[in-house]
Amino acid sequence: MEGASSKGVLSHLSHLEVVTRSRKCEAQQPGRVAELKAKAAALVKQRDQLKAQIQIQQNLQKLRKSMNKHSNEEEEEMDEDSENSQLLRLMARHSHLRDLLDAHHLIGGYDVIKTSQGKGMCVSLATAYEGVYLDTYNLELDLKPKLRIRRHNIPPFIPLNQLAEQSNMEANIKPFLHLLSQHLNAFAGRKQQLKLVKENHKSIEVMESNVLCSILVLMLTVPRQKTAVLCTLDYTDQTRCLPTNARFESEDKELLNSPDWKKHCSLLKDTPLHKALTTMKTIGSIM
Amino acid sequence: MEKKENVEEVEVLEAQIQHLQAEIAELQHQQQNQDKEMTVCFKGQMLDALLYMFAQKQDDGMVLARLKKEVEDLEEDLRWQSQMNGIRMNSCTKKTLQSSGSKLVQQICVSGHCSELIFQVEFQLTEHSQRSERMITDLNVVMDTGDLQNFSSFLSGVEETMDLLLFFRTQRAFTDRCDDRRRTFQHFQKKYPSVVSLPGGCRSEVMTVNHPKLPGCIVFIHWSVEVSREGQVTPNIDLLTKIPERALQLFPSEAVGCAAEAFHSLLRILGPEAAMESVIRAVSLSQDA
Numbered sequence: 081m082e083g084a085s086s087k088g089v090l091s092h093l094s095h096l097e098v099v100t101r102s103r104k105c106e107a108q109q110p111g112r113v114a115e116l117k118a119k120a121a122a123l124v125k126q127r128d129q130l131k132a133q134i135q136i137q138q139n140l141q142k143l144r145k146s147m148n149k150h151s152n153e154e155e156e157e158m159d160e161d162s163e164n165s166q167l168l169r170l171m172a173r174h175s176h177l178r179d180l181l182d183a184h185h186l187i188g189g190y191d192v193i194k195t196s197q198g199k200g201m202c203v204s205l206a207t208a209y210e211g212v213y214l215d216t217y218n219l220e221l222d223l224k225p226k227l228r229i230r231r232h233n234i235p236p237f238i239p240l241n242q243l244a245e246q247s248n249m250e251a252n253i254k255p256f257l258h259l260l261s262q263h264l265n266a267f268a269g270r271k272q273q274l275k276l277v278k279e280n281h282k283s284i285e286v287m288e289s290n291v292l293c294s295i296l297v298l299m300l301t302v303p304r305q306k307t308a309v310l311c312t313l314d315y316t317d318q319t320r321c322l323p324t325n326a327r328f329e330s331e332d333k334e335l336l337n338s339p340d341w342k343k344h345c346s347l348l349k350d351t352p353l354h355k356a357l358t359t360m361k362t363i364g365s366i367m
Numbered sequence: 368m369e370k371k372e373n374v375e376e377v378e379v380l381e382a383q384i385q386h387l388q389a390e391i392a393e394l395q396h397q398q399q400n401q402d403k404e405m406t407v408c409f410k411g412q413m414l415d416a417l418l419y420m421f422a423q424k425q426d427d428g429m430v431l432a433r434l435k436k437e438v439e440d441l442e443e444d445l446r447w448q449s450q451m452n453g454i455r456m457n458s459c460t461k462k463t464l465q466s467s468g469s470k471l472v473q474q475i476c477v478s479g480h481c482s483e484l485i486f487q488v489e490f491q492l493t494e495h496s497q498r499s500e501r502m503i504t505d506l507n508v509v510m511d512t513g514d515l516q517n518f519s520s521f522l523s524g525v526e527e528t529m530d531l532l533l534f535f536r537t538q539r540a541f542t543d544r545c546d547d548r549r550r551t552f553q554h555f556q557k558k559y560p561s562v563v564s565l566p567g568g569c570r571s572e573v574m575t576v577n578h579p580k581l582p583g584c585i586v587f588i589h590w591s592v593e594v595s596r597e598g599q600v601t602p603n604i605d606l607l608t609k610i611p612e613r614a615l616q617l618f619p620s621e622a623v624g625c626a627a628e629a630f631h632s633l634l635r636i637l638g639p640e641a642a643m644e645s646v647i648r649a650v651s652l653s654q655d656a
């Protein structure tokens with residue numbers, strides 16, 4: 081009897097144990113299921129958002145493409161102008177305008193900003209040489225009562241007042257800005273050429289140069305005899321990056337009269353300096 | 368039994384989640400490619416509008432109005448830039464070729480016109496944000512250079528040196544000088560209609576001057592605008608005469624032979640408009656010449 085009932089209790093106990101364990105599992109399952117369901121719902125939301133975003137982007141691109149073709153024409157009126165489609169067209173126009181303004185900036189435009197309720201103006205003058213954007217200079221101008229430069233960060237060796245007078249700035253600002261831009265870009269170009277010479281042609285000594293980079297004296301060395309040749313470059317036209325005059329001086333007069341060196345004179349006058357020197361090295365005239 | 372159902376449910380959910388994650392990864396990839404094709408900037412009002420469309424942001428009824436105001440401001444700004452820069456932009460498209468940390472490479476295509484000249488420029492722009500460097504590579508310029516032979520050597524030079532800014536500065540200077548010529552020619556044609564004519568139209572390089580009673584004797588003013596390879600824009604005005612042999616035999620004139628040189632002296636002393644006017648008055652046999 082006892083044996084049977086203890087067996088019975090034990091088996092009952094173990095049965096109870098099993099049931100409890102399985103109940104615990106059951107209690108966890110709903111928690112896990114709920115967790116997974118929540119995660120799946122969040123992913124569905126993310127996926128739908130991505131799909132919507134892609135759709136919006138596609139529509140914007142389509143609208144932009146048609147804007148690029150008919151930039152000046154009135155946009156076609158759509159029959160059903162739901163708020164969303166209105167918004168979409170405004171968004172396309174917004175991004176189109178932003179890109180056009182960016183284009184003005186990239187091509188070296190003046191990036192004009194009106195200030196002081198129309199009484200003033202800020203102008204940026206961008207410089208670049210051989211594809212590399214260099215320094216940008218700024219002018220702050222008063223428009224009233226008279227057109228006048230109030231502030232600027234243009235280096236002192238650029239004759240600002242002279243250029244303003246020369247181009248009659250008070251009457252019309254555009255020729256003045258154009259002339260100033262020419263001077264600044266030419267200066268930036270000459271400066272950049274000098275920088276490239278110092279970087280790429282370490283065997284060539286820069287004996288003399290001025291802040292405006294309008295005069296340059298270089299010491300060149302002829303291979304074999306190791307003769308020294310002094311090269312003077314005069315950039316008398318400050319709107320140009322190329323020298324007006326190039327001359328050589330050396331103890332070896334015969335060398336300078338040779339056809340190669342006469343050609344080098346012309347080379348220096350119509351090729352950027354760093355490139356001309358590379359050519360001269362390749363030919364073997366200098367080292 | 369319940370346990371078994373739960374296990375199945377978990378398996379189904381886990382499979383669904385995996386599927387969703389794969390779908391999302393592919394959509395993100397698609398979105399990134401699309402963004403590279405035509406890069407759109409979502410900031411400020413644009414971002415508000417985008418979020419509104421996702422119904423993420425609360426609508427205070429003003430999203431459309433605010434975006435509209437910003438668009439109007441941009442249009443005003445564009446008008447101002449176009450006027451100052453003397454250039455009308457029609458389109459600008461940007462494609463992102465490479466975007467990694469500090470380096471951004473974009474393919475940009477800009478088209479528009481400067482006075483009468485239509486241009487299309489395509490280039491690659493590389494920006495290193497850390498070094499604050501920007502440079503242009505791969506510059507390609509397309510212009511309607513039908514009768515602009517003097518521009519072509521400059522154009523090929525500018526494509527080699529990738530001097531985008533120089534191209535636009537030179538283009539503006541060139542169109543300004545051409546506009547000077549057009550205005551001057553039109554002015555003279557209006558003022559002296561019986562004597563002055565523009566056989567090639569007001570945009571051409573040639574203005575002819577001749578007295579109606581002497582149809583065979585023509586003075587040509589040839590005003591060309593040269594563009595050097597370096598981008599220097601130089602106007603050149605020359606005078607040429609066409610006088611029939613018979614007239615020269617009857618009235619030998621040294622003046623005719625030196626007309627071209629004499630005109631150059633006049634140019635130096637009086638400047639182009641006054642020099643041309645004195646030639647016109649001389650030919651028209653005007654009393655107050």
